[in-house]
Amino acid sequence: MAWTDSRIFTQAMFNPLLAAAWSTTEPTTYGANGLSADNIAVTLWGTGITPNKDDVVGNTGYNTGQWASGSNEIKDATNWPAGGASNLLAGKAFTAGSGNVMFDANDRAGNGNVTIAAAFGCLVHDDTITAGTVAKQGLCYNYFGGSQSVTAGTFTVVWDVTGVFKFTN
């Protein structure tokens, strides 16, 4: 099946994103100020996986389930490193519009020139979460709509004008 669309993980909506709707205990080390205080990382992935928005929580963290780094993560030792800890999102914002609430951030460039073959999408995860649900819990995955490659150049993920992820009604 591979990639078909972009989704927020159901388990991420349940906890921590909508945890305040109930008496749900948030993941260990999830920031008191939510995503604004946490480190949100971005990693690139190939076509060997089939993202599942409804996967069990234990399979939604970075380096768990099908998000196991292995040969599926598209990475560079320096400029798109595995795990994305040095590719954190900056300029984060959480804003309300007409019938929607969106989480947005600055576009994410690598740290320099890379050679990347066949990146199909990215995983956005909370790098601050260490336990409680799953470490480095995935928030959402975003499909590029096809294969993306660069040779000895920069690779930048450009978020949609309506954000990284959003809730609409």
Next chain:
Amino acid sequence: MNGALLLDAWQDWECPNCGATERTRPIPAGAARMHTCPRLHMLSAPMVLAGSDCKVIAVERGDYLNGEQQRTGDDGRPYMSVITERADGSNDALAFAAVAVCKIG
């Protein structure tokens, strides 16, 4: 007469598609000058250093849209990237990620 030599550095930028030009102070490594290009369907596209042997192209989404919300050009087509291809075989890519949506109700 003694005095300091004041150097005034700048960089010239251009778009190989629409011909837009710009002169700026040197920008940090890895940074890019962007503009909305009328010859690339009004997509946000990088400018290149003046005189660069390269082309900048927009790439349509390769897969079915499948209800996704992705960057769309003024021709109504979804685009998945803008690529700068240089004569030496290297290239840069701006990958347009679709937004992840939770629809309530």
